Amino acid sequence: ASVEVLGYPFSGGQPRGGVDEGPEALVKAGLLDQLSALGWEVKFNSQAMNDVRELAVQEHDSGIGKMHKPLAVSAVNERVAADVAAIQERGALSLTLGGDHSLGMGTVAGTKRRFPEAALIWVDAHADINTPLTTDSGNLHGCPVSFLLGLEGTDVPPFNVWLQPCLRPEDIVYIGLRDIDDKEKRILRELGIKVFTMHDVDAHGIGRVMERVLAHVGAARPIHLSFDVDALDPTVAPSTGTPVRGGLTFREGHYIVEAIAETGNLVAVDIVEVNPALEDEASAAQTVAIGCSLSRAALGETLF
Numbered sequence: 001a002s003v004e005v006l007g008y009p010f011s012g013g014q015p016r017g018g019v020d021e022g023p024e025a026l027v028k029a030g031l032l033d034q035l036s037a038l039g040w041e042v043k044f045n046s047q048a049m050n051d052v053r054e055l056a057v058q059e060h061d062s063g064i065g066k067m068h069k070p071l072a073v074s075a076v077n078e079r080v081a082a083d084v085a086a087i088q089e090r091g092a093l094s095l096t097l098g099g100d101h102s103l104g105m106g107t108v109a110g111t112k113r114r115f116p117e118a119a120l121i122w123v124d125a126h127a128d129i130n131t132p133l134t135t136d137s138g139n140l141h142g143c144p145v146s147f148l149l150g151l152e153g154t155d156v157p158p159f160n161v162w163l164q165p166c167l168r169p170e171d172i173v174y175i176g177l178r179d180i181d182d183k184e185k186r187i188l189r190e191l192g193i194k195v196f197t198m199h200d201v202d203a204h205g206i207g208r209v210m211e212r213v214l215a216h217v218g219a220a221r222p223i224h225l226s227f228d229v230d231a232l233d234p235t236v237a238p239s240t241g242t243p244v245r246g247g248l249t250f251r252e253g254h255y256i257v258e259a260i261a262e263t264g265n266l267v268a269v270d271i272v273e274v275n276p277a278l279e280d281e282a283s284a285a286q287t288v289a290i291g292c293s294l295s296r297a298a299l300g301e302t303l304f
């Protein structure tokens with residue numbers, strides 16, 4: 001079985017430098033060899049990595065409402081969607097290394113082109129479902145899900161040139177939420193989106209939560225997993241742009257991925273928001289190592 005790895009050095013969805021160094025740090029930590037050691041045929045698309053560095057630089061990139069760097073986010077994600085869809089057309093699993101979570105706009109759009117019935121499991125401290133009208137920050141890493149759903153205010157150029165709404169509210173399940181803006185809460189409730197917050201993890205335990213997640217998803221659907229490392233507790237994954245206390249333990253995070261891998265239905269994985277430049281060396285290395293271990297777990301590495 002083959003996995004094609006995309007590394008996107010992109011930080012345009014949020015203001016903090018360093019998250020663009022995530023892909024290189026993960027590769028330098030030996031991720032590709034680690035995946036080969038699991039028996040996967042591994043391809044790394046270095047051309048895409050270099051192309052995105054250029055796509056990330058757009059002239060006069062401001063001033064569409066409150067959105068920051070809309071042209072860069074759109075241009076990069078248009079390319080991401082094409083790359084991911086092409087990988088899945090080839091029958092390979094796509095592993096996307098970020099880079100910030102605005103990349104989810106492109107990865108999920110790409111998966112949906114090949115698997116329209118795919119389910120999306122979004123592991124994150126945040127819902128990332130702000131629209132251009134509801135966002136306070138203007139940071140588009142807080143908005144990818146609203147664009148995928150086609151919510152009010154997302155049908156704007158240049159996004160609507162390449163992105164059509166492709167996600168239904170019942171397609172997505174969240175795990176790990178603990179920092180949701182009020183307007184996002186309203187959207188989640190109005191759309192009846194399935195949410196497992198940290199409160200639910202505490203109440204039921206991760207095993208039961210995953211039973212419910214996978215029951216909601218159903219046993220026969222392709223699964224796209226989008227994992228924001230800030231879903232983990234900041235003591236576990238410290239080097240990330242928007243840390244929120246009270247997150248998933250190391251094992252809870254890995255159990256989520258292991259349970260999804262066990263279904264055999266995984267078609268795409270995003271590992272995003274690793275920012276090696278934010279903390280001291282040891283914390284950065286720890287966060288990168290967790291990005292690698294989550295990736296291995298997604299590709300079937302088991303404890304026994």
Ligand SMILES: CN[C@](CCCC[B-](O)(O)O)(CCN1CCCCC1)C(=O)O
Nearest residue numbers: 101126130136137139141142179181242
């Ligand atoms: C919760 N929404 C935030 C964070 C988005 C995080 C994106 B992710 O990819 O890391 O998950 C935060 C907005 N708050 C910032 C602080 C003041 C209150 C609003 C936003 O900027 O939209």
Ligand SMILES: [Mn+2]
Nearest residue numbers: 101124128228
């Ligand atoms: Mn996120």
Ligand SMILES: [Mn+2]
Nearest residue numbers: 125126228230
């Ligand atoms: Mn987050």
Ligand SMILES: [Mn+2]
Nearest residue numbers: 141241242273
């Ligand atoms: Mn972030």
